[in-house]
Amino acid sequence: MWQLIILIAVILLVYITSRLTGNKRIESTTNKIEIVKCCVCDLNTPSSESIRKGEYWFCSEDCVVKNDI
Numbered sequence: 001m002w003q004l005i006i007l008i009a010v011i012l013l014v015y016i017t018s019r020l021t022g023n024k025r026i027e028s029t030t031n032k033i034e035i036v037k038c039c040v041c042d043l044n045t046p047s048s049e050s051i052r053k054g055e056y057w058f059c060s061e062d063c064v065v066k067n068d069i
């Protein structure tokens, strides 16, 4: 009986630690990425995937063209 309880305890411990380390990984990646808002369609995108024109950010080339019109 004790063996079963120890087994469940070990499984729970591994599950909890894996969840904790997983959350830390997500936090460290989100801290590096800056989210910017497209000034045409108000879509929030990472700055690495966005296009900057002066002080304005665009989510895609389509929005750059729309802003010029």
Ligand SMILES: [Zn+2]
Pocket: 038, 039, 040, 041, 042, 043, 058, 059, 060, 063
């Ligand atoms: Zn856009």
